[in-house]
Amino acid sequence: MAAIGVLAKEAADRELLGLMLGEFGHHAEGAGRLEEALEFARERRTRAFLLVDGAGADAESLTRELIRAFPLLPIVVALKVRDASRAVALMRVGACEVVAPPWTPEDLKASVSKGLRLQGTFITAASAAPASRSSLWYALSVALFLAAGLGVASLKRVEEKRLAAATRVDRWELPVSHPAGLAFDGKSLWLVDWFTQSFYALSPKDTAVQVVRHQTAETPVAAAFTGEAMWTVSADGTVTRHMRDEKLTPLTRYPKAAPNSAGLAFDGLYLWTLDARAKVLRKHLVDRDLSVLATYKWRGVKAAGLLFDGKTLWSLDAADRRLMRHGLERPEDVVEAVPLPEYAEGAFIPTGAAWDGSRFWTVGEAKDGKGPARLVRHKEEAF
Amino acid sequence: MRAPSLVPALLSFPGSAARQDSWGRLLKITAGGGELSTAARLAKGERVAIQFDLGGERLLMPARVHLAYDDDGQCVAELRWSDMVARRRLAVVLVDVLSKS
Numbered sequence: 314m315a316a317i318g319v320l321a322k323e324a325a326d327r328e329l330l331g332l333m334l335g336e337f338g339h340h341a342e343g344a345g346r347l348e349e350a351l352e353f354a355r356e357r358r359t360r361a362f363l364l365v366d367g368a369g370a371d372a373e374s375l376t377r378e379l380i381r382a383f384p385l386l387p388i389v390v391a392l393k394v395r396d397a398s399r400a401v402a403l404m405r406v407g408a409c410e411v412v413a414p415p416w417t418p419e420d421l422k423a424s425v426s427k428g429l430r431l432q433g434t435f436i437t438a439a440s441a442a443p444a445s446r447s448s449l450w451y452a453l454s455v456a457l458f459l460a461a462g463l464g465v466a467s468l469k470r471v472e473e474k475r476l477a478a479a480t481r482v483d484r485w486e487l488p489v490s491h492p493a494g495l496a497f498d499g500k501s502l503w504l505v506d507w508f509t510q511s512f513y514a515l516s517p518k519d520t521a522v523q524v525v526r527h528q529t530a531e532t533p534v535a536a537a538f539t540g541e542a543m544w545t546v547s548a549d550g551t552v553t554r555h556m557r558d559e560k561l562t563p564l565t566r567y568p569k570a571a572p573n574s575a576g577l578a579f580d581g582l583y584l585w586t587l588d589a590r591a592k593v594l595r596k597h598l599v600d601r602d603l604s605v606l607a608t609y610k611w612r613g614v615k616a617a618g619l620l621f622d623g624k625t626l627w628s629l630d631a632a633d634r635r636l637m638r639h640g641l642e643r644p645e646d647v648v649e650a651v652p653l654p655e656y657a658e659g660a661f662i663p664t665g666a667a668w669d670g671s672r673f674w675t676v677g678e679a680k681d682g683k684g685p686a687r688l689v690r691h692k693e694e695a696f
Numbered sequence: 697m698r699a700p701s702l703v704p705a706l707l708s709f710p711g712s713a714a715r716q717d718s719w720g721r722l723l724k725i726t727a728g729g730g731e732l733s734t735a736a737r738l739a740k741g742e743r744v745a746i747q748f749d750l751g752g753e754r755l756l757m758p759a760r761v762h763l764a765y766d767d768d769g770q771c772v773a774e775l776r777w778s779d780m781v782a783r784r785r786l787a788v789v790l791v792d793v794l795s796k797s
Contacts, residue, residue: 401706409702423768423770436726
C-alpha cells in the first residue's frame with residue numbers, strides 16, 4: 314500500500330479519486346491547495362501525487378512546484394477536459410502519466426501503477442527495429458538450423474560416398490580365358506574371345522553375361538560400335554560390319570583390310586585400326602574398300618587395344634601397362650598416359666580396353682593363359 | 697543508455713481513422729522503431745504519427761504498429777518508423793544525444 318497525495322481544487326474530485334485509489338489498496342490524502350499537499354507529503358512519506366488539471370487549477374505549474382520540492386516523486390495528472398497537446402505539455406514538465414476524462418478505475422489504476430514503477434526511455438542508435446520474437450519464431454529457427462545441419466551432413470556423406478565410389482577399383486573373374494578385346498555399346502560391355510570365337514555381352518553393374526554370340530566363321534580379335542552397326546576385325550585382318558540384331562548378322566566384309574589388328578575404334582566418321590606388328594595407327598574411310606586415308610606411327614611397345622572416348626583416341630600398351638591418349642589431329646603424339654597399376658603384379662596381361670562414358674574398363678588374360686580372365690573397372694579419371 | 701525519464705509523445709492518426717489525438721510515453725527509441733506505452737488502444741498494422749522532443753529537436757515520426765499488447769491496463773506498442781527521411785533525421789539526433797552522454 315502506498316500513500317498518494319491527491320491535489321484537486323474541487324472536493325468532489327478529491328473524494329472520487331480518493332475512493333478509486335482506496336479501491337486499489339492505496340492510502341489517499343486529499344488536498345485543495347499546494348501547501349496542504351506539500352505538508353502531507355513531508356509527514357506521510359508520499360510515494361506519488363495525483364493532480365487534477367482544470368476547474369481553476371493549473372496542473373502544469375503545480376507539477377513544477379511539486380517536482381522542485383520532491384524531484385523523485387512520480388506525478389500523475391487527471392485531465393478534466395481531454396486535450397492531447399495539454400497532456401504532452403504536462404508530461405514535458407514532469408508528469409509521468411496523464412489520465413484522460415472520464416476517469417475510470419481501470420485507467421487510473423494503470424496510470425498510477427505505471428507511475429510508481431517509472432523508468433527512463435531506453436535510447437540506442439542501433440538501426441534494428443525492436444525485436445519481437447514469438448516462441449514459434451524461435452522453434453522455427455531451431456528447426457531450420459537443425460535441418461540445415463542435417464542437410465550439410467547428408468551432402469557431405471553423399472560426396473564422400475561418391476568420392477569413395479570414384480576411387481574404387483572393381484575386379485571380376487570372367488568365365489573365359491582368352492580375351493582379345495573389349496568394347497562398349499552404350500549399355501553393355503562386349504568381350505571378344507578369340508579361343509571360343511565368341512562375343513559376350515556383360516552387364517556393367519555386375520558383369521553378368523547377358524548375351525553370347527558365336528562367330529565360327531572368324532577368329533575375332535577386336536570390336537567397335539557405331540549407332541547402327543558393330544564392327545569386328547579378325548585375326549586374318551578381315552573387317553566385318555554386323556547388323557546390331559540378335560544374330561549380329563554380317564552385312565559387309567572387308568578381307569585383309571586391317572592386318573595384325575590389336576584394336577578397332579570408330580570416331581563417328583572414320584574407322585581406326587591399330588596394327589600391332591607394324592606399330593601404326595590407320596585411319597580408314599568407310600567406303601567400299603575401307604580405304605586407308607592416313608597412317609600414323611604408334612609409339613608404344615605392345616599394342617593391345619584401341620578405343621574412342623567421344624573426343625580422343627586411346628590405345629592400350631600391354632608391355633608398359635598403360636593407356637595412351639592420342640589427339641585426332643596428330644595421332645602419332647601421345648598427349649597423356651594413364652598407368653594401370655592393377656596389372657603391376659604381372660599375373661594378368663591387358664588385352665582390351667573400353668570406355669563407358671565415365672570410366673575405363675580393361676580385360677586381362679592370365680599370364681599362363683589357363684586361368685579365368687579378369688575384368689577391371691578403373692577409378693574415375695579427371696581429364 | 698537510459699534517459700532519466702520517459703519521453704512523452706503526442707499521437708496523431710490519419711484522417712481516415714477518425715480518431716482523436718492521444719498521448720503516451722516512449723519506453724524505447726531506436727533508429728528503426730520504438731516502443732510506446734499509451735492509454736490509447738492501438739492495433740497491429742495501424743498507422744500513427746509520433747511527435748516527440750529529443751536532444752532539443754522536435755521530431756515527427758510516421759510509424760506503423762508492428763505489435764501491440766496490453767500491459768497492466770496500458771497499451772504497449774512496438775513501432776516501426778515508416779518514413780526514411782524521418783528515420784535518417786532521428787538517427788542523426790540519436791548519435792548526437794548519445795555522443796553527449
